[in-house]
Structure formats: C-alpha cells, structure tokens
Amino acid sequence: MIPEIGHFALILALCVAVVQGILPIYGAAVGNSALMAVAKPAARGQFLLVLTAFGCLAYAFADRDFSVLYVAATSNSQLPLHYRLAAIWGAHEGSLLLWTLILTIWMFAVTLFSAHLPESTRSRILGVMGLVSIGFLLFMLTVSNPFERLIPAAAEGRDLNPLLQDPGMVIHPPMLYMGYVGFSVAFAFAIAALLGGNLDAAWARWSRPWTTVAWCFLTVGIAMGSGWAYYELGWGGWWFWDPVENASFMPWLAGTALVHSLAVTDKRGGFKVWTVLLAIMAFSLSLLGTFLVRSGVLTSVHAFATDPKRGMFILVFLAIVIGGSLALYAWRAPRVGLGGSFASVSREGMLLANNVLLVAAMGSVLLGTLYPLFLDALDLGKISVGPPYFDSVFVPLMAPAIFLMGIGPLAQWKKASVPDLAKRLRWAFGVSVVTAITLPIVMGNWTPLLSLGLLLAIWILTTGVVSLRERLAHVAGNNLMERLASVPRSYWGMQVAHCGIAVFIVGVTMVKGFETEKDVRMNVGETATIGDYMFRFDGAQDVVGPNYTAARGSFAVSRDGRETTLLYPEKRRYTAQNQIMTEAAIDPGLLRDLYVSLGEPLDDGAWSVRLYHKPFVDWIWGGCFIMAFGGVIAISDRRYRIAWRRQEPAVPAPTRAARRKVA
Amino acid sequence: MKPRHKRFAFIGLGLVVVVVATWLVMNALKSNLSLFHTPTEVANGDVPKGRPFRIGGMVEDGSLKREGDGLTVHFVVTDTAKRVPVTYKGILPDLFKEGKGAVAQGQLAPDGTFVASEVLAKHDENYMPPEAAAAMAKAKASGAQQQSKSLVVPEGRKDSL
Numbered sequence: 001m002i003p004e005i006g007h008f009a010l011i012l013a014l015c016v017a018v019v020q021g022i023l024p025i026y027g028a029a030v031g032n033s034a035l036m037a038v039a040k041p042a043a044r045g046q047f048l049l050v051l052t053a054f055g056c057l058a059y060a061f062a063d064r065d066f067s068v069l070y071v072a073a074t075s076n077s078q079l080p081l082h083y084r085l086a087a088i089w090g091a092h093e094g095s096l097l098l099w100t101l102i103l104t105i106w107m108f109a110v111t112l113f114s115a116h117l118p119e120s121t122r123s124r125i126l127g128v129m130g131l132v133s134i135g136f137l138l139f140m141l142t143v144s145n146p147f148e149r150l151i152p153a154a155a156e157g158r159d160l161n162p163l164l165q166d167p168g169m170v171i172h173p174p175m176l177y178m179g180y181v182g183f184s185v186a187f188a189f190a191i192a193a194l195l196g197g198n199l200d201a202a203w204a205r206w207s208r209p210w211t212t213v214a215w216c217f218l219t220v221g222i223a224m225g226s227g228w229a230y231y232e233l234g235w236g237g238w239w240f241w242d243p244v245e246n247a248s249f250m251p252w253l254a255g256t257a258l259v260h261s262l263a264v265t266d267k268r269g270g271f272k273v274w275t276v277l278l279a280i281m282a283f284s285l286s287l288l289g290t291f292l293v294r295s296g297v298l299t300s301v302h303a304f305a306t307d308p309k310r311g312m313f314i315l316v317f318l319a320i321v322i323g324g325s326l327a328l329y330a331w332r333a334p335r336v337g338l339g340g341s342f343a344s345v346s347r348e349g350m351l352l353a354n355n356v357l358l359v360a361a362m363g364s365v366l367l368g369t370l371y372p373l374f375l376d377a378l379d380l381g382k383i384s385v386g387p388p389y390f391d392s393v394f395v396p397l398m399a400p401a402i403f404l405m406g407i408g409p410l411a412q413w414k415k416a417s418v419p420d421l422a423k424r425l426r427w428a429f430g431v432s433v434v435t436a437i438t439l440p441i442v443m444g445n446w447t448p449l450l451s452l453g454l455l456l457a458i459w460i461l462t463t464g465v466v467s468l469r470e471r472l473a474h475v476a477g478n479n480l481m482e483r484l485a486s487v488p489r490s491y492w493g494m495q496v497a498h499c500g501i502a503v504f505i506v507g508v509t510m511v512k513g514f515e516t517e518k519d520v521r522m523n524v525g526e527t528a529t530i531g532d533y534m535f536r537f538d539g540a541q542d543v544v545g546p547n548y549t550a551a552r553g554s555f556a557v558s559r560d561g562r563e564t565t566l567l568y569p570e571k572r573r574y575t576a577q578n579q580i581m582t583e584a585a586i587d588p589g590l591l592r593d594l595y596v597s598l599g600e601p602l603d604d605g606a607w608s609v610r611l612y613h614k615p616f617v618d619w620i621w622g623g624c625f626i627m628a629f630g631g632v633i634a635i636s637d638r639r640y641r642i643a644w645r646r647q648e649p650a651v652p653a654p655t656r657a658a659r660r661k662v663a
Numbered sequence: 664m665k666p667r668h669k670r671f672a673f674i675g676l677g678l679v680v681v682v683v684a685t686w687l688v689m690n691a692l693k694s695n696l697s698l699f700h701t702p703t704e705v706a707n708g709d710v711p712k713g714r715p716f717r718i719g720g721m722v723e724d725g726s727l728k729r730e731g732d733g734l735t736v737h738f739v740v741t742d743t744a745k746r747v748p749v750t751y752k753g754i755l756p757d758l759f760k761e762g763k764g765a766v767a768q769g770q771l772a773p774d775g776t777f778v779a780s781e782v783l784a785k786h787d788e789n790y791m792p793p794e795a796a797a798a799m800a801k802a803k804a805s806g807a808q809q810q811s812k813s814l815v816v817p818e819g820r821k822d823s824l
Contacts, residue, residue: 234757344672356677360684367688382699382797384717389695393687519753521733580757599754602733610754 006056007147013049014137020130024123036123047104067153076159078547086170093146124192159576168228176221180286182214187283194332204265216631223624234582234597241390246369247289253362254282343415350408357401406463428462453509460502493634504623510616523606531613701798706745719766742802751779
C-alpha cells in the first residue's frame with residue numbers, strides 16, 4: 001500500500017510539473033500575472049509530493065518490504081537501518097528519485113529566496129526547473145520506477161553492495177547531487193534570462209550566490225567521494241581518473257569557470273554570452289554525469305542494449321535539454337552584446353584566460369572519458385585511457401591557470417600594467433621560487449614536479465598575502481582588527497578558497513613525491529619498516545559483524561621504539577552475496593597517514609599485507625573543504641543578506657496588487 | 664589597439680590554447696592508450712611487441728600458484744580457446760578468483776608469459792569485467808570452444824576465510 005502511495009505521489013508530481021513548466025513561462029511571455037503566480041505554489045506542491053514519494057520508499061526500506069523490487073535488489077534484512085536508508089540511493093532508480101527530490105528542494109529554496117526578483121524572472125526560473133523535473137519524473141514513471149512490485153515477494157533481499165556500506169557513502173551521493181542539481185538553478189537563471197532577453201548585470205548578481213552554493217556542495221561531494229575511494233577500496237589511491245570520478249569532476253570544472261565568469265558579469269557587465277554558455281554547460285555536464293554513472297553505460301556500453309528503452313530515453317532527454325538550450329542560446333545570444341571592453345592585461349583578461357584553461361581541461365577530461373565509450377559502441381575495438389593520459393594533459397593546462405590565479409586578484413579591472421604588477425609581486429615571486437627549489441632539496445628528494453607543485457602552492461599563498469596587505473591599506477579603520485573586519489566577506493571567501501587550492505596542491509605534491517608503499521608477506525610476530533615506522537604483525541582473528549564475518553589483523557606501529565598506534569585492518573566476507581571486501585586501517589595525522597590493508601591469507605597464519613606511509617595526504621581533502629568553506633564565506637557577504645532582507649517585505653505588496661488587478 | 668584588433672588578439676589567444684591542448688591530448692593519447700587483446704590474439708601473435716597492453720578472460724581453474732614469497736603469483740587467463748600464462752607480483756584485488764573474469768595490464772615476455780604490472784578489479788556484482796566477457800564471447804563465436812564446462816565455478820581459495 002505504502003509503495004503505491006509513493007508511486008501515486010510521483011504521478012501527481014508529474015502533473016504538477018507539467019503545469020509548472022508551461023503556465024508560468026507562457027504567463028511571463030504574455031505578461032499574465034495570474035499564470036505567473038502559479039509557479040510558486042506549484043513548485044512547493046511538487047516538493048511535497050516528491051518528498052512523500054521519497055518518504056514512502058524510505059519506509060519500504062526501513063520496513064524491509066521485499067515485495068518492492070528495488071528494495072529487494074539493494075538491501076537485506078541483516079543490513080543495519082542506516083545502511084538500509086542509504087540504500088535508497090544505492091542504485092539507479094533510487095538515485096534518480098533522490099535527484100528529483102533535490103531538484104524540488106532547490107525549487108523550494110528558490111521560492112523562499114526570490115522575493116527580490118521580478119515576478120516574470122522568478123516564474124521563468126521555476127518554469128524551467130519544472131521542465132527539467134518533467135524529464136526526470138517521466139523517466140522514473142516510464143522506464144525506471146523505484147516502486148515496481150516484485151510478486152511474489154522475495155524472501156530475502158540481495159543486499160547493498162558492500163563497498164557502499166560505509167558512512168561516507170551515506171552522505172556522499174546527497175552532497176554530490178546537491179551540487180549537480182544546484183547547477184540547475186544557475187541553468188534556469190540563464191535560460192530565464194535568455195527567454196526574457198534581459199541579460200544584464202542584475203541577472204548575474206542574482207545567479208551568483210546560487211551557483212556558489214551549488215559549487216560548494218559539489219566540491220564537498222567530490223572530496224567525500226575521493227576520501228571514500230581512499231579508505232574503502234583498499235588501494236590507497238585518492239583519485240583514479242575513473243569515468244565515475246570524471247563524471248563529477250567535469251561539472252566541477254565548468255562550475256568553477258562559471259563562478260569566475262559570473263564575477264565579471266556581475267562587476268563589469270562583461271562575458272555575458274560566455275557566462276550563459278557556461279551555465280548551460282555546467283548543468284548539461286551534471287546531467288551527463290548523472291546518467292553516465294547511473295545508467296550502467298560505464299560498466300558496458302551494451303548496458304544500453306539490454307535496456308534500450310532507458311538508453312533511448314536518456315539520449316533523447318539529453319538531446320532535448322542540451323540541444324534545446326543551445327538552440328535558444330544561438331537564437332538569443334547575438335542580441336545580448338559583448339559588454340564592456342577591456343585590455344588583454346587586466347583582471348577580466350586573466351579571468352578569461354582562467355576560463356579558457358578550465359574549459360580546455362574539462363574538454364580533455366570529457367574526451368578521455370567518452371572516447372573509449374564511443375570506440376566500443378562503434379565496435380572499433382576496446383581501449384582504456386589511463387591515469388597517465390589525464391596527468392599529462394591536466395598538469396600543463398592547470399599550472400598556468402594557477403599561476404594566473406595569484407596575479408588575477410591584484411590586477412585592476414579594465415586595464416592593468418605589467419611593470420606595475422611585476423613590481424608589486426616581486427618579493428612574492430622571489431620567495432616562491434627560492435622556497436620551491438630549496439625545500440625539496442632539504443627534504444632530500446628533488447624532482448621537477450615536486451618543485452612545480454610547491455612553487456604553485458607557495459605562489460598562491462604569497463600573492464594572497466600581498467593582495468590582503470594592499471587591501472588593508474585601502475580600507476578605513478583605526479586598528480588592524482577594525483580594518484580586517486571592514487574587508488568584505490566576498491573578498492575573504494575568494495582568498496580562503498584560493499588558499500584551499502594551495503593546501504590541496506601541497507597535499508597532492510607531497511603524496512606524489514614522498515609516499516612509500518610496500519607489499520609484503522608477514523608472518524605472525526614479523527616486522528616491516530616503512531618511512532620511519534615499524535609495523536609488527538600480531539596475527540589475525542576471526543570476528544563477526546552484523547552482516548559479515550571477517551578476519552581482523554592487528555598491527556602494532558612504533559617509531560624509534562615508541563609505540564605510535566595499533567591498527568586493525570579487516571578482510572570481510574559479506575554473507576548475503578558472498579562478497580569479499582578489504583577494510584583498510586588508517587592512522588590519520590596532519591603530516592602523514594599510516595595505512596594498512598590485508599591482502600590474502602597465506603600458510604601458518606601469515607598474510608600478504610600492503611603498507612603505506614602517505615605524507616600530507618589529508619591535506620588533499622582538507623584543501624577541498626577549505627575551498628568549500630571559502631564559498632560559504634563569500635555567500636554570507638553583506639550585499640546578499642541586505643538584498644534578501646530589504647527586498648522581501650517590499651516586493652509582495654505590488655505583486656498582490658497586480659494579481660488583484662488581473663482578477 | 665582598436666577593438667577589432669583586440670578581438671582578433673583574444674581569438675588568437677583562444678586558438679593557441681586550443682592548439683596546445685589538442686597537442687597535449689594527442690600526445691598523451693598516443694603514449695597512454697592501452698589496447699585490449701584477447702588470449703586468442705595473444706596466441707596468434709597479433710599483439711604489440713615491447714608495448715604494454717591489456718588482456719582479459721577467465722582465470723583458469725586450478726591455475727593459481729603462489730611462490731614462496733607469498734606475493735608472486737602465476738595464473739592462466741583463458742578465453743576458453745587459448746591460454747596465456749600470467750605472472751604478477753603484488754596483492755591481487757578482492758574480486759580476483761579462479762573461474763572468474765579478470766583483466767591484466769602488462770607486457771608479453773619473450774617466453775610467452777604475460778608479465779602483469781596491474782591486475783584490475785572491476786567492482787561489478789557480476790565479477791566479470793566487460794573486456795573479459797567480450798573476449799569469451801568472441802572466442803565462443805569463433806566456434807573454438809571445448810571446455811565451457813569449466814565455467815561452472817567452484818568457490819575460490821579465499822573462501823576458507
């Protein structure tokens with residue numbers, strides 16, 4: 001009964017979405033405020049309906065209702081409750097429902113924080129989001145229904161993939177989707193602006209905080225995914241350039257470009273056409289990412305052939321969204337105009353270069369991800385594009401972008417002078433180069449890449465300091481604290497986010513340069529040394545978990561004879577599907593991680609063991625979180641708060657008046 | 664500079680980036696693509712010499728041997744038509760089992776042994792990497808298949824856990 005309610009709620013949500021997608025946009029086109037006024041209640045109603053459906057599916061999982069096919073396929077009666085709930089987004093159907101739920105959450109947020117927008121703009125935005133929602137609801141209802149019944153009911157579920165039975169996996173997908181779908185707001189703003197023909201600076205100002213929020217979520221989501229791969233896959237890597245990872249990274253690159261390009265449109269009125277294109281691109285890549293990961297094409301392109309209806313739907317939907325918005329763009333964009341002019345050496349110029357490089361990097365990732373799929377689909381042979389491809393393309397493209405990142409914030413808008421910039425950045429450059437060359441030598445391992453990485457990281461930090469000092473000289477205030485406080489938060493946000501990049505680069509560079517790894521056979525009582533640490537293997541014991549049995553090894557780690565920590569890696573067997581899983585044990589630290597994972601049992605209680613010493617690895621994720629935190633600071637800037645607070649009471653009154661007039 | 668010239672300058676800059684990016688991509692693709700070959704192709708000698716590539720197929724039952732160091736392993740990858748002996752030093756992925764699909768990256772040694780630098784585990788509930796499945800299907804299609812009974816899989820040795 002409950003699943004049917006959920007199914008029914010989805011059908012109703014589709015009806016509401018159709019209304020929301022058509023009436024307000026039409027109303028905005030003909031200037032009918034009664035029709036435009038439909039947008040807000042429709043969006044809220046749709047949110048409630050999809051929430052109901054989601055709740056019903058959650059109930060089915062909590063209740064172990066194995067008469068629902070999706071529940072039986074992804075959970076098991078032995079599975080603890082929190083993982084049963086996380087199993088909602090453990091496979092295709094449920095993740096689409098989560099996607100749609102998050103889309104309606106964003107819609108709901110737009111209805112809450114859009115009082116300062118003109119009614120026609122708001123109704124167009126909600127209308128466009130409604131149209132996107134139609135696509136997803138139709139997809140679920142026609143070919144991918146999470147509420148499909150399994151009759152007769154299964155006695156027991158197939159269980160969630162053990163890899164996903166992890167706290168990181170409980171929060172990673174919702175975070176990622178908040179980011180993916182958040183770009184739908186930026187997309188809807190762009191399409192609304194194209195439809196309305198008013199691509200002015202105000203559009204960018206409204207769109208900016210939304211884009212930043214989405215970008216923050218996406219950053220955190222990707223970082224969590226990477227962290228999960230690090231400790232859960234048992235291979236000690238943090239990024240594999242796997243298509244699944246690339247699928248989330250491409251929207252991030254486009255979104256990062258968008259955040260910067262929006263800044264120019266907002267402050268200077270430039271880049272308008274480009275910004276719109278980026279907004280379309282970021283969302284299209286989010287859609288592509290969602291489908292790439294969840295449609296099964298990556299496991300095999302022939303997954304489309306096994307379920308051709310799904311494949312066709314996805315292709316048609318992508319074609320309509322991407323093709324439609326690009327067609328609208330081609331039709332409307334030429335009328336927008338180019339915005340203010342600027343010299344090639346100027347802040348605009350640098351941001352443009354940053355954008356071009358980010359998009360080029362995105363393109364190379366896209367190519368490396370899709371090329372093997374195309375070849376395979378056309379039966380031209382099977383190839384794989386490995387991490388070396390991405391490394392060798394990505395580093396040369398990102399290095400200049402990061403170099404410019406240090407200069408950009410110091411350059412004047414419109415026109416900057418090279419000698420002046422060089423003078424202001426003299427010591428920052430000197431310090432960076434000297435440290436980058438000497439530091440690796442001091443640490444005893446000089447490689448060009450190590451120096452390059454440190455150079456870029458220190459460059460970001462030193463130029464940040466220069467920029468902050470100049471900024472402080474220009475603001476009013478009696479003492480340092482007062483002056484610090486009067487620097488706007490958007491500026492702090494930018495600096496913090498850029499520092500996050502520096503921290504991230506330090507992490508990547510140090511791990512690449514100094515990590516040590518060892519595969520060894522260890523007898524009970526035997527020791528192995530890695531880095532400065534000595535690992536002693538004290539044997540393995542059998543333990544029993546809620547839905548698995550495991551061999552748990554115990555390792556005593558010591559440094560210079562002093563005990564550092566005890567580590568307990570496990571080799572688990574999940575009973576439902578007889579799957580083996582390696583559960584690594586990690587001793588995290590600010591300056592290094594110690595990482596142990598069990599290989600296979602050998603004779604006499606010995607095991608093959610993999611040991612890692614990973615310096616600074618946690619800085620990689622730390623850097624990502626700092627970036628996202630920078631974004632949060634930026635959106636707490638005064639002008640957004642004022643815009644929301646001041647305008648809220650002022651706008652509804654005339655709207656109501658207009659509505660009455662029509663009535 | 665006139666605005667028109669400036670626009671040309673920007674377009675020129677964009678083109679330079681595109682050209683550089685394309686060059687990087689082509690270069691990287693050329694040296695980092697790894698082609699996939701089936702055991703039959705390896706046996707027929709249709710594989711690149713002195714260059715890494717990937718092979719895939721079924722890990723033959725009972726073929727897994729471990730050397731005294733506990734890390735060096737020997738096994739045979741087959742597409743049911745032809746067999747290729749593989750050597751690998753390191754820890755095998757969790758999903759590696761006799762009788763299941765596997766993909767290995769490495770080079771062919773002069774004695775015909777495939778020296779793997781990496782054994783790949785696709786985290787797929789079917790335990791069958793798509794390349795391996797394709798290799799088997801291809802061999803089957805060419806009608807050279809006799810020992811398909813070995814596809815019925817007993818549990819691997821890890822099950823003694």
